[in-house]
Amino acid sequence: MPSRTGYGAAKQVVVEEKGAEWEVTPGGMVVQKRDPESGPPAAVVPTIRVKVKHGSVYHEIYISSQATFGELKKMLSARIGMHPLDQKLIYKDKERDSAAFLDTAGVKDRSKVVLVEDPTAKAKRLLETRKTDKMEKAAKSISAISMEVDKLASKVSALEAIVNKGGRVVEQDVVRLIELLMNELLKLDGVVADGDVKQQRRLQISTSVIHSRKNECEW
Structure with a gap:
């Protein structure tokens, strides 16, 4: 039977083989080394x-x-x-x-x-949801109209460039362009929305229409 000294030495060999993460307790058990800086284990929340x-x-x-x-x-x-x-x-x-x-x-x-x-809270939440949905729908509609207006505005600019260089354009093209811009203006008027975005787009379309009509007279 090995002596206590020999047994302790064997334990030390085991610790050395396991590496620095292990230690021998005063009772002679090989356990995982504890971090001295770590506090006591957190209490389990029931x-x-x-x-x-x-x-x-x-x-x-x-x-x-x-x-x-x-x-x-x-x-x-x-x-x-x-x-x-x-x-x-x-x-x-x-x-x-x-x-x-x-x-x-x-x-x-x-x-x-x-x-x-809570019926009051439910009614309020539903009203807020409907308002949000309506605003999102209006924003999508205005965005779609804005994209179309930008395309038409580029055509207006192209016609203006031709006229400024002394060229001439087909009158039917100008009339059609004005009609398309007016249609977008009508679409925008049909959008139920609050805020400055709708008003800004309306102003932009109106300006484009005015420019087209002015240039139509010159053409």
């Missing part, structure tokens, strides 16, 4: 089971005890399909803010929370 009542139905949600009520709303949204902004979460007869933490509010494992739909 997962709790929250019972959420919605109408006559209970939903059990497993969530971190340090999560917010807003995160709970997102998990409920995935479960029942109700938008987080339309939800009201009530705990202990008090509506809880989305930014509030569950543990701070006293929510523990198996705590009961009540979920109700």
Whole structure:
């Protein structure tokens, strides 16, 4: 049977073979070396089971005890399909803010929370969504009109260049160009939009039409 000294030497050989990441404890065990600068291991945040009542139905949600009520709303949204902004979460007869933490509010494992739909918030959200959709649609329409106007404007410039050099152009081409510009102006008038973009494009089209008509007289 090897002596204690011999056993310790064998342990040291094992450590040397494993490399610098291993060490021998006072009890003689070979373990992974700990970083002296690293603090104690972080405490594990427990997962709790929250019972959420919605109408006559209970939903059990497993969530971190340090999560917010807003995160709970997102998990409920995935479960029942109700938008987080339309939800009201009530705990202990008090509506809880989305930014509030569950543990701070006293929510523990198996705590009961009540979920109700907020009709005012839902109506507001739907109005904002419709407004955003309308603005996006208007922006796409104006963008398409702008591209067409830019093409027509380049043709106006080309005709102007010909006239400035003393050349002549076909009158029918000028008439057709004016008609196309007027059509784009009518399209723009039909776009329901707010802000300066629509007005700027309208001004640009009107200017192009005026230039075309002025040059038509000269041609």
